[in-house]
Amino acid sequence: MIVFPNAKINIGLNILRKREDGYHELETVFYPLKLQDGLEFIENHTGEVCFSNSGIEVGGNPENNLVVKAYRMLAADYSLPGVDIHLHKVIPFGAGLGGGSSDAAFMLKGLNDFFGLNIPSETLMSYAARLGADCPFFLENIPSFASGIGEKLETLPLSLAGWHLLLVKPPVEVGTKEAYAGVHPGIPDIRLREAIQLSVNNWQGSVVNDFEVGIFQRFPEIETIKEKLKERGAVYTSMSGSGSSVFGLFRAEPMWRDSDFPEGSFLWTEVF
Numbered sequence: 526m527i528v529f530p531n532a533k534i535n536i537g538l539n540i541l542r543k544r545e546d547g548y549h550e551l552e553t554v555f556y557p558l559k560l561q562d563g564l565e566f567i568e569n570h571t572g573e574v575c576f577s578n579s580g581i582e583v584g585g586n587p588e589n590n591l592v593v594k595a596y597r598m599l600a601a602d603y604s605l606p607g608v609d610i611h612l613h614k615v616i617p618f619g620a621g622l623g624g625g626s627s628d629a630a631f632m633l634k635g636l637n638d639f640f641g642l643n644i645p646s647e648t649l650m651s652y653a654a655r656l657g658a659d660c661p662f663f664l665e666n667i668p669s670f671a672s673g674i675g676e677k678l679e680t681l682p683l684s685l686a687g688w689h690l691l692l693v694k695p696p697v698e699v700g701t702k703e704a705y706a707g708v709h710p711g712i713p714d715i716r717l718r719e720a721i722q723l724s725v726n727n728w729q730g731s732v733v734n735d736f737e738v739g740i741f742q743r744f745p746e747i748e749t750i751k752e753k754l755k756e757r758g759a760v761y762t763s764m765s766g767s768g769s770s771v772f773g774l775f776r777a778e779p780m781w782r783d784s785d786f787p788e789g790s791f792l793w794t795e796v797f
């Protein structure tokens with residue numbers, strides 16, 4: 526079976542409170558992108574998991590890869606054969622695009638469908654939440670308002686149809702944990718639930734990502750990307766999640782020069 530786990534952007538992200546367990550309560554809007562990895566798994570007869578990777582190298586011990594973790598989690602509770610897994614990685618990581626979480630969610634869905642496990646969607650959601658706070662979103666994969674630690678989801682009737690996106694990920698990777706360590710939680714003056722109802726033309730300054738302050742201090746080049754996107758005509762621009770990628774929304778096809786952005790940046794465009 527082959528599936529295509531896609532990326533997301535966060536449109537606004539307010540960190541409200543730090544919980545006793547160290548996690549942060551937040552409010553954010555998840556919006557899916559067409560940027561995607563390729564993930565294939567084939568039943569084998571060894572009973573083992575064999576993992577390979579192409580495209581962007583994820584590296585490290587395969588047991589730490591979220592797709593292998595997703596498999597192990599289900600295999601602990603359901604009877605599953607061994608599988609050969611191949612992950613073709615396109616979505617940059619350390620980017621705030623949720624690629625790893627998406628791979629994990631698509632692995633859960635794929636195994637459930639292909640091996641006919643009949644896991645109810647609520648149960649699948651709780652498996653996903655154990656793999657990562659961002660992971661449940663990718664099961665439904667539709668524009669959503671998220672609260673809790675990111676796992677409480679409400680479908681949001683938000684459509685960016687017709688808008689052009691330019692996304693820039695500089696050659697800097699931001700770890701999610703370290704990004705959270707640099708935030709100052711608090712209730713914003715304008716709550717995201719209201720701000721997101723405004724027209725896109727009025728989002729700038731009202732729909733805010735709380736990670737930006739700390740990350741821009743550490744990596745001024747990320748803030749420069751935001752300025753460039755504005756200069757190039759973006760109606761709304763923001764860092765996605767914990768960074769390092771920054772996106773701009775444009776009414777028409779964006780025009781830019783490669784020299785606008787740091788050398789080695791990953792660029793992605795799409796029309797919603």
Ligand SMILES: C[C@@](CO)(OP(=O)(O)O)[C@H](O)COP(=O)(O)OP(=O)(O)OC[C@H]1O[C@@H](n2ccc(N)nc2=O)[C@H](O)[C@@H]1O
Nearest residue numbers: 547548549621622623657658659660674701702705766767
């Ligand atoms: C920041 C966000 C915004 O959507 O995503 P990214 O920008 O990384 O894609 C998410 O909150 C990331 O979700 P995800 O990447 O699944 O996080 P997890 O693996 O569950 O947690 C990684 C670490 O981030 C911190 N963490 C995560 C979520 C949360 N609500 N509060 C936290 O404090 C914890 O320190 C945790 O150990």
Ligand SMILES: Nc1ncnc2c1ncn2[C@@H]1O[C@H](COP(=O)(O)OP(=O)(O)O)[C@@H](O)[C@H]1O
Nearest residue numbers: 589590591618619620621622623624625626628
């Ligand atoms: N399948 C995977 N794809 C990407 N990263 C993975 C994967 N499995 C585990 N990881 C680890 O998770 C970290 C965060 O990945 P990811 O969720 O893609 O990024 P981000 O936090 O920017 O959204 C990576 O630094 C990597 O070490």
